[in-house]
Amino acid sequence: MFGIVGIVVTFAMVFGGYTLAGGKMGVITHSLPFEMMMIGGAAIGSYLLTNDGHTLKQTPGGIIRAFKGPQWKESDHQDVLCLMFQLxxxxxxxxxxxxxxxxxxxxxxxxxxxxxxLADHEVVSLIADTLRSASLNYDDPYQVEEILARRLAGLREDSMHVPHALQNMADALPALGIVAAVLGVIKTMSAIDQPPAVLGGMIGGALVGTFLGVFLAYGFVAPLAGRLGGVVKQDLAFFDVIKSVLIAGLHQHATNLCVEVGRQAVPDHVRPSFNTLEAALRDLKKAA
Structure with a gap:
């Protein structure tokens, strides 16, 4: 929701300010389709050239994820702590x-x-694999912690491919805008015998390329990459909570203490309160 609002505000302020300052939108709208074709096409082409198939498949979902926000809410953190308690x-x-x-x-x-x-394969796999290892007497907390750290590092690296790819695109867009502007200048120089009014319009159209490259880079793609990176990091914190509970369990701490260790690892803005979680655990004990 806030992402859409941010886009609307950005476009309204930039083009609204330009119009109020006396700028003529006709120059931009006339050149926009051609400049967008050159800049956008080159950006997409370089994106396809740079990234592998796995990253390309993840990109549409990643963009949607940036607007939807983090997957795991406060209720999910409480649920995973209750799940770990029972297991x-x-x-x-x-x-x-x-x-x-x-x-x-x-x-x-x-x-x-x-x-x-249960619907998240990675969550179920992480919990089941670790508990299975412990049941096979592979219960050295420090070795298991190292294994979990490597596994989560790999998950983190894989999850950050799309944000990094989008950031690389944002870094390239200003240069691609310059390419489009230079082509506009070449076109203008080929018509140097035209009157000043015509040349002014052609130069203005060429500069639209520079504007568009910078605007798309810093007004849209870079913020989108940053937003997606933030969402990914918040969702990955969910796995750190699971890891904390599992390691505490291997250290043979009391079950309630293991869950409290996990609760303390939850980011503050989605952390369930001690009393709320305690009440949920009491209900589980009664049901058992």
């Missing part, structure tokens, strides 16, 4: 019973109670 409790009371939950999450009454979490 750790089962692991300590009946390790054999844990196997059915981590081997068939879609049939587990614990996982199916949280459909948003």
């Amino acid at each position: 750790l409790k089962v692991a300590r009371e009946n390790p054999v019973a844990l196997e059915q939950h981590i081997e068939n999450p879609t049939e587990s009454p614990i996982f199916t109670a949280y459909p948003r979490l």
Whole structure:
């Protein structure tokens, strides 16, 4: 929502200010289709040339994700803490019973109670793989922490491909605008025998290329890349919460303490309160 508002405000202020200052939109609108064809086409072409198929497939979803905002809300953080509480409790009371939950999450009454979490393959895989390793006596907290750190680093690198690609496009757009402007100057020089009024319009049209490249770079693509990067980082913090609970569990801390460690790892603006989470855990204990 705020992303759309930001775009509207940017366009309104830039072109509104230009118009109020006495600028003529006719020069821009006349040159805009051709300049956009050159600049936008070159930007898309270089994007296709630079990035692999995986990044290209992720780009449309990444742009939509930038406008939708972070995937994980406060309720999701509370749900994952409750999920971890139940799984750790089962692991300590009946390790054999844990196997059915981590081997068939879609049939587990614990996982199916949280459909948003179950629908995310990476969340389920991270939890199940780590608990499976622990059940196979690979329970050195420090080694598991190192493995989780490497796994999350790989996930982070993969998730940041699209923001980095968009930022590279933003960096290239001003130069592509200059290319379009130079072509406009070449066109103008070929018509040097025309009267000043005609030449002025042609020079103005050439400068639209420079304006468009800079405007698209710093008014749209770079902010979009930054926004997407911020959303990705907020969503990746969700996995750090899971990691914190798992490591605390391997250190054999009390289950409630493991969950509290995870709660403290949640970003402040989506962190459930201690009393709210405690009430949810009490309900789980009563239901059990």
